[in-house]
Amino acid sequence: MAIRIGIYGYGNLGRGVELAIAQNKDTTAVGVFTRRDPKTVKTLTGIPVYAADDALKMTDEIDVMILCGGSSTDLPEQTPYLAKYFNVVDSFDTHAKIPQHVKNVEAAAKSAGKTALVSVGWDPGMFSLNRLYGEGVLSDGKTYTFWGKGVSQGHSDAIRRIEGVADAKQYTIPVQSALDKVRAGENPELTTREKHTRECFVVAKEGADKAKIEETIKTMPNYFADYDTTVHFISQEELNEKHGGLPHGGLVIRSGSTGLNGEHKHVIEYRLKLDSNAEFTASVLVAYARAAARMNAAGQVGCKTVFDVPPAYLAEKSREELLAELL
Amino acid sequence: MAIRIGIYGYGNLGRGVELAIAQNKDTTAVGVFTRRDPKTVKTLTGIPVYAADDALKMTDEIDVMILCGGSSTDLPEQTPYLAKYFNVVDSFDTHAKIPQHVKNVEAAAKSAGKTALVSVGWDPGMFSLNRLYGEGVLSDGKTYTFWGKGVSQGHSDAIRRIEGVADAKQYTIPVQSALDKVRAGENPELTTREKHTRECFVVAKEGADKAKIEETIKTMPNYFADYDTTVHFISQEELNEKHGGLPHGGLVIRSGSTGLNGEHKHVIEYRLKLDSNAEFTASVLVAYARAAARMNAAGQVGCKTVFDVPPAYLAEKSREELLAELL
Numbered sequence: 031m032a033i034r035i036g037i038y039g040y041g042n043l044g045r046g047v048e049l050a051i052a053q054n055k056d057t058t059a060v061g062v063f064t065r066r067d068p069k070t071v072k073t074l075t076g077i078p079v080y081a082a083d084d085a086l087k088m089t090d091e092i093d094v095m096i097l098c099g100g101s102s103t104d105l106p107e108q109t110p111y112l113a114k115y116f117n118v119v120d121s122f123d124t125h126a127k128i129p130q131h132v133k134n135v136e137a138a139a140k141s142a143g144k145t146a147l148v149s150v151g152w153d154p155g156m157f158s159l160n161r162l163y164g165e166g167v168l169s170d171g172k173t174y175t176f177w178g179k180g181v182s183q184g185h186s187d188a189i190r191r192i193e194g195v196a197d198a199k200q201y202t203i204p205v206q207s208a209l210d211k212v213r214a215g216e217n218p219e220l221t222t223r224e225k226h227t228r229e230c231f232v233v234a235k236e237g238a239d240k241a242k243i244e245e246t247i248k249t250m251p252n253y254f255a256d257y258d259t260t261v262h263f264i265s266q267e268e269l270n271e272k273h274g275g276l277p278h279g280g281l282v283i284r285s286g287s288t289g290l291n292g293e294h295k296h297v298i299e300y301r302l303k304l305d306s307n308a309e310f311t312a313s314v315l316v317a318y319a320r321a322a323a324r325m326n327a328a329g330q331v332g333c334k335t336v337f338d339v340p341p342a343y344l345a346e347k348s349r350e351e352l353l354a355e356l357l
Numbered sequence: 358m359a360i361r362i363g364i365y366g367y368g369n370l371g372r373g374v375e376l377a378i379a380q381n382k383d384t385t386a387v388g389v390f391t392r393r394d395p396k397t398v399k400t401l402t403g404i405p406v407y408a409a410d411d412a413l414k415m416t417d418e419i420d421v422m423i424l425c426g427g428s429s430t431d432l433p434e435q436t437p438y439l440a441k442y443f444n445v446v447d448s449f450d451t452h453a454k455i456p457q458h459v460k461n462v463e464a465a466a467k468s469a470g471k472t473a474l475v476s477v478g479w480d481p482g483m484f485s486l487n488r489l490y491g492e493g494v495l496s497d498g499k500t501y502t503f504w505g506k507g508v509s510q511g512h513s514d515a516i517r518r519i520e521g522v523a524d525a526k527q528y529t530i531p532v533q534s535a536l537d538k539v540r541a542g543e544n545p546e547l548t549t550r551e552k553h554t555r556e557c558f559v560v561a562k563e564g565a566d567k568a569k570i571e572e573t574i575k576t577m578p579n580y581f582a583d584y585d586t587t588v589h590f591i592s593q594e595e596l597n598e599k600h601g602g603l604p605h606g607g608l609v610i611r612s613g614s615t616g617l618n619g620e621h622k623h624v625i626e627y628r629l630k631l632d633s634n635a636e637f638t639a640s641v642l643v644a645y646a647r648a649a650a651r652m653n654a655a656g657q658v659g660c661k662t663v664f665d666v667p668p669a670y671l672a673e674k675s676r677e678e679l680l681a682e683l684l
Contacts (some may be wrong), residue, residue, distance in 0.1 A: 049615060054496050074617060125604055129680045149684055156494065158684045164670030165683070166644040167483065169381050230460055288376060288640055290401060294632035301628070305621035312613055317493040337679055341486055342664040344493030353456045356488045357481045
């Protein structure tokens with residue numbers, strides 16, 4: 031029987047989850063739950079739309095609820111709340127606050143006998159897994175994470191808030207020479223500036239002071255001041271045409287050595303090249319929804335992360351098929 | 358307390374395991390078990406050597422036995438036998454026979470309450486994991502495995518058995534143009550010949566017929582006939598100097614699409630570049646020995662593979678450290 035999934039929140043990520051559920055033969059979408067007026071929301075594949083408040087009436091019809099809200103205000107409240115009623119999966123991605131989030135969700139899920147999988151996606155998520163596997167199988171070494179080339183929505187938003195800016199897109203780009211050193215097994219120490227550059231495409235409002243905008247971007251603390259940043263002013267048309275997508279990706283590299291005197295070098299590289307950040311994240315969420323349903327059936331309740339999930343739980347295939355075809 | 362590991366078999370892999378145990382702070386080597394006369398075996402780090410037959414007297418001193426024999430005749434017998442007495446880890450790598458091996462080991466391990474992790478290493482092993490994760494998180498797509506550039510010991514051995522050959526090394530090399538197409542997300546159909554080439558460095562015996570050796574190599578069924586093969590005759594000195602190591606590696610690439618009409622492409626690439634095939638495999642085996650001890654303590658008995666192991670079990674770090682540092 032197909033795994034019945036609810037989609038809680040319907041932005042870019044929620045739409046991606048809807049499409050990913052349709053792609054997987056063993057999952058089915060029960061519907062979207064929204065805080066907007068359900069009558070104003072039209073889904074991509076025609077699945078029903080319900081008011082968020084009605085979710086609790088449907089606990090019997092939903093095996094796993096995928097939470098598609100944001101990490102700053104939505105998920106810290108929604109995940110512990112909904113984990114009392116559903117098996118849940120979220121993509122909470124504020125790295126520094128993950129331990130606290132896990133603690134909050136653990137109490138709710140455990141007492142309700144539910145399985146909650148949090149911080150699922152690609153980082154945190156697939157990248158985290160590769161950092162862990164890398165350290166596990168190559169104990170003497172260093173791990174590097176590079177992001178991009180890809181659009182950072184947080185940085186794009188930060189530019190758009192500057193006076194005189196009509197629109198903007200920001201790309202995070204790994205520094206090729208740093209990447210080359212890491213791939214060569216040199217285990218360099220790299221500063222923030224040495225790892226990534228930032229490239230900004232900005233649409234200025236009529237009559238805005240471009241020099242001032244550029245200066246404001248380049249000196250913005252946390253976001254840009256620690257990076258070599260390039261700013262290009264372009265028209266809204268060019269921005270829409272050439273920078274309309276939300277591609278992303280990056281690399282996790284583990285570089286280490288073995289031998290009596292560390293004489294043998296090994297490099298493990300995991301790379302993602304994604305046309306759509308949200309749709310790939312959504313696709314990962316649906317695979318982990320499958321895992322959440324299985325873990326719950328196996329009595330593994332409480333708050334879990336990708337680190338706790340036996341890989342076989344992600345596969346549509348049976349154990350026999352996995353052993354014969356993929357091992 | 359450190360995990361106490363026995364090493365059963367002491368060839369290249371066993372020596373690698375000895376070194377990997379020394380690299381990991383939470384593992385300790387109890388000793389090597391050999392079918393040779395123990396007095397004739399000297400270990401790299403000075404750990405004790407016992408007769409293989411004495412292993413069963415030491416069940417109380419060993420948490421996990423790592424089996425370092427070969428897949429053709431050693432492991433099919435040794436793993437089911439030793440799984441009755443120890444938690445075991447092996448690197449059984451005859452892909453077609455894995456389902457049967459699992460079945461044989463399952464019966465022994467389960468009735469004894471032991472945990473057996475089989476087919477651990479990089480292929481099967483880390484590559485298998487990436488094939489599974491790739492399929493799981495990107496359901497519409499194709500998976501490609503490329504091996505090399507690296508030394509294939511089986512192919513090198515096959516050349517050495519040819520009349521007139523004194524010594525040989527064979528490299529398996531991915532075809533760059535095929536790799537480029539896969540990385541570009543083109544999802545090509547590739548024949549055996551289109552994926553890999555084989556390069557052979559051969560030392561001919563004095564007076565041997567080189568043309569005949571080359572012909573014999575290039576037409577050898579299964580090993581070379583289906584590949585574009587290059588043969589270089591060189592001196593023993595050059596072979597020793599330039600081709601003395603056992604490097605290997607390769608790539609697993611999952612390429613797929615998402616979206617309403619599959620309009621967004623995604624490429625996941627996992628790449629290994631290894632100076633020493635045996636030492637890297639050994640390093641993976643020791644990480645999974647850690648997992649075997651933990652799974653057994655958690656009551657997860659029977660025959661398992663990398664697909665069944667929650668990633669957290671591979672890490673020396675605590676759950677709290679993993680959440681704070683790696684997720």
